[in-house]
Amino acid sequence: MTSQAVEHPSDVVCRYDVVRGDTERLAEPLSPEDQTVQSMPDVSPTKWHRAHVTWFFETFVLSENEPDFAPFHDKYWFLFNSYYEAIGPRYSRPMRGVITRPGAHDVGDYRRNVDDRMRDLITTVDGGTLEKIRPIIELGFHHEQQHQELLLMDIKHVLSLNPIQPKYTDAPLVTGTAGRLGWQEYSGGFVEMGHAGGSFSFDNELPRHRLWLEPYRLSDRLVTNGEWLEFMADGGYERPALWLSDGWAKITTEGWRAPFYWQEIDGVWVEHTLHGTYPVDPNLPVCHVSHYEADAFASWAGKRLPTEAEWENAAAGEPVVEPSGALHPKPADPSASGLKQLYGECWQWTSSSYLPYPGFHPAAGAIGEYNGKFMSSQMVLRGSCAFTPRGHARNSYRNFFPPGARWPLTGLRLADGGQPR
Numbered sequence: 001m002t003s004q005a006v007e008h009p010s011d012v013v014c015r016y017d018v019v020r021g022d023t024e025r026l027a028e029p030l031s032p033e034d035q036t037v038q039s040m041p042d043v044s045p046t047k048w049h050r051a052h053v054t055w056f057f058e059t060f061v062l063s064e065n066e067p068d069f070a071p072f073h074d075k076y077w078f079l080f081n082s083y084y085e086a087i088g089p090r091y092s093r094p095m096r097g098v099i100t101r102p103g104a105h106d107v108g109d110y111r112r113n114v115d116d117r118m119r120d121l122i123t124t125v126d127g128g129t130l131e132k133i134r135p136i137i138e139l140g141f142h143h144e145q146q147h148q149e150l151l152l153m154d155i156k157h158v159l160s161l162n163p164i165q166p167k168y169t170d171a172p173l174v175t176g177t178a179g180r181l182g183w184q185e186y187s188g189g190f191v192e193m194g195h196a197g198g199s200f201s202f203d204n205e206l207p208r209h210r211l212w213l214e215p216y217r218l219s220d221r222l223v224t225n226g227e228w229l230e231f232m233a234d235g236g237y238e239r240p241a242l243w244l245s246d247g248w249a250k251i252t253t254e255g256w257r258a259p260f261y262w263q264e265i266d267g268v269w270v271e272h273t274l275h276g277t278y279p280v281d282p283n284l285p286v287c288h289v290s291h292y293e294a295d296a297f298a299s300w301a302g303k304r305l306p307t308e309a310e311w312e313n314a315a316a317g318e319p320v321v322e323p324s325g326a327l328h329p330k331p332a333d334p335s336a337s338g339l340k341q342l343y344g345e346c347w348q349w350t351s352s353s354y355l356p357y358p359g360f361h362p363a364a365g366a367i368g369e370y371n372g373k374f375m376s377s378q379m380v381l382r383g384s385c386a387f388t389p390r391g392h393a394r395n396s397y398r399n400f401f402p403p404g405a406r407w408p409l410t411g412l413r414l415a416d417g418g419q420p421r
């Protein structure tokens with residue numbers, strides 16, 4: 001992980017309070033019952049997210065630096081460890097939803113206790129120690145932001161299973177006209193990719209390295225629900241020739257016939273969102289499709305998915321747009337130029353397997369487990385989504401999920417030319 005120049009302790013505390021406060025604001029509309037449910041193994045209860053990000057600071061910062069450290073609770077290290085083997089055994093992930101104690105309010109007490117101790121530590125350690133621990137505190141900020149996004153993806157699934165169709169927010173969906181899909185051309189050549197330094201990045205974005213790209217094109221906006229309906233009407237889910245073998249096996253086994261949150265009621269497709277359940281709007285980006293579905297759509301369209309290098313190279317010339325606050329992807333702006341909807345709408349599937357960059361070395365110790373050990377059987381997604389917190393997205397960011405995952409807020413952009421798949 002790379003980090004920035006020297007920072008005053010009060011600035012570190014200020015950033016700490018902002019990130020921690022954002023998590024609590026996201027949990028605010030949710031009752032203790034909402035916060036307890038685990039609707040499937042991939043989904044974690046809201047209160048688990050709130051506690052786990054707190055455990056991260058307690059385990060990786062306080063336990064190593066606090067004089068006379070004593071844990072807030074002697075079993076939380078077991079309950080709220082996610083996947084760190086070096087820390088020790090942990091509670092079964094698919095069973096997180098059966099934990100009723102600590103309750104949501106108790107988790108609030110845990111958070112306040114760790115917050116007080118973190119503020120004390122940051123403002124009382126000497127300058128040298130603060131500089132030494134600042135990279136792990138910084139990692140804790142970005143880790144918590146990742147969980148803010150997951151908290152929303154997870155509660156979306158929890159609420160989707162409720163027939164009374166609860167809303168997370170009363171704000172209306174943003175609608176509009178997407179306009180026709182256009183193309184942007186790139187000459188490729190000898191390019192560099194990876195994080196360039198000077199600010200925070202995760203270790204998986206490093207090292208920056210060179211590679212060759214053939215000329216290619218990218219669609220200037222995301223694929224829409226309207227285009228997805230055409231794919232469905234043309235037998236998209238029924239033609240094995242369009243599908244990767246694993247994808248075809250998945251959709252036939254699971255009976256997939258539409259995106260994850262679509263449901264056909266009396267001949268009308270409706271979509272569950274955090275803003276409520278609405279008829280599918282053809283102008284909005286299609287979302288909650290797996291890599292398998294995205295790839296099949298691209299084949300049907302006579303195109304392909306971009307590689308992550310193509311995406312990063314093309315997006316390097318575009319601004320990183322901060323999220324609008326809407327909790328569902330918005331239509332593309334037909335009057336905008338360049339590549340639209342790169343950030344803040346849907347994470348975009350690429351055709352790239354999640355692999356280490358040439359020369360990648362995970363950090364020593366438990367924190368080296370953050371990214372590197374997941375570099376198998378997952379695909380890279382680029383950009384960011386409507387749930388991504390402000391300040392979290394960047395051009396070199398590598399998100400990753402298994403190719404069959406549909407509960408994350410994922411969509412797709414098409415590519416053409418260049419490297420055939």
Ligand SMILES: [Fe+2]
Nearest residue numbers: 052082143147
């Ligand atoms: Fe985590």
